Amino acid sequence: MKKSLLFLSTLVSTSLFAQIKLNPELNTLAQNHQYTQLFEKNKTNKATDKYYFDALYYSSLNQPKQSNDLLKQLAVKDKEFLKNVEYWKLVNENSVKTFDFNQAYKASKYLVDNFKNELTDTEYEDEQNNLRIWNAIKSKPVQRIQSFTSIILPVQKDFANLTNVDVTANNITTNFVFDTGAGLNCITASLAKQMGFQIIESETIKAKSFTGTANEIKIAIAPKLTLGELIVENTIFLVFPDNAFTFAEGLYIINGIIGFPVAKELGTITFETDKLTFSKNIPSTKEPKNLFFESLRPIVMLEYRGKNLPFNLDTGAQNSMFSKPLFDLFSKDITAKATKTINTTSGAGAQQKTIELYQLENQTFKLNNQSLNLPKMLIDSENVDVYGAYNYGNIGQDILSQYKKVIISFEHNYLKLEQ
Secondary structure, three states: OOOOOOOHHHOOOHHHOOOOOOOHHHHHHHHOOOHHHHHHHHOOOOOOHHHHHHHHHHHHOOOHHHHHHHHHHHHHHOHHHHHOHHHHHHHHHHHHHOOOHHHHHHHHHHHHHHOHHHOOHHHHHHHHHHHHHHHHHOOOOOOEEOOOOEEEEEOEEOOOOOEEEEEEEOOEEEEEEEOOOOOOEEEEHHHHHHOOOEEEEEEEEEEEOOOOOEEEEEEEEEEEEEEOOEEEEEEEEEEEOHHHHEEHHHOEEOOEEEOHHHHOOOEEEEEOOOEEEEEOOOOOOOOOOOEEEOOOOEEEEEEEOOEEEEEEEOOOOOOOEEOHHHHHHOHHHHHHHOEEEEEEEEOHHHOEEEEEEEEEEEEEEEEOOEEEEEEEEEEOOOOOOOOOOOOOEEEOHHHHOOOOEEEEEOOOOEEEEEO
16 A cells, blocks of 8 residues: 555644744745745745745646656655645645545545634635545546557637537437636536446535535546547546536536546647647756746736736636735725626526626736736626635636737746637
8 A cells, every 4th residue: 555645643633732833925925826936035934834825836837747746755854844824735736636535535524523623614615515526536537547658639719609519428419518718527417327438436525606505416437438549447426417508598508527637637728719739758848937836726817906916817717806915905985986787697507696796898818918808897796706705806808819829838927818
């Protein structure tokens, strides 16, 4: 049996000891996703938490194995650091990114059993749900993608202007949304059965839709999927009731979603109107790092009103949406210049969500030195995004679809938009 990184057998309940304090300046940069600044400032850090912050940085670069090596060094140099909840969160995240679900189960269980007081109620509930997922798949074969250099796939745009690809399994071919912003792959229950997915027995698992409604879901493994020349084996899917993927009273139906777990293994992805290109092992470029990865999602750094801020990059979102942290940061100007609007969105299963939003016209963001225009900017002044208080909103197709090429590099950590 592989020796555990976690040193679980040597530890006692963390309720018996105090939290290890992290360097406050570096921790603030980490919380705010300012990873480039974090890496530079951490170079002069002489304390043992230098290993932790470097590990966090490399995890954000989609390099979880290098991150794990640093965590191992930290555990040897300072066993007291194993008492820190942030250490275990990172162990957990790296385990998921490397598809080591047995290790992810151990880390989640350790967090739930020992750090309840250090987790928010939402974090604790989410971790319990994750624990049930990892427990169900901890002994299953891991995802594998057959090697390739470059693959081009034809794509179509659907009713919501999202990129769809043909996916084949069990001699059934149908279209799935290709969404780098989806944390896990998803499929409807009826289609999972038709495509020969292996449903896994598990405890009750729930996943919330954006309307806040919890759907009871199942876990499945797709033994083999093909997307053109791309062959994916043993990838995990969340299986939703069919009506959870039915929108606008049946006008729009999603069969399934190919999400982050597959996308992050595809090197550099180029979105164009009629095709997707996956390129592996391309030479390093001089593109500045503006794209990072946390909790199975891409985070893009954009400048807005002179502030360099983290936003969720969601190729599966039709419209961008901004949350309370952004409103709080610029509230004086927003309240002076914005109009109020009522926004009603038809969600999964024909559910509707109605909220009052602030609306600004023709707002400008900067990606490096490139100006991006958002014709209509919607801001929720009351609610924090699902990804927390340090996320300022969601960047969707209303910005991305203005460009002929959207290039997302999981290898070299950049988003590039080309006309």
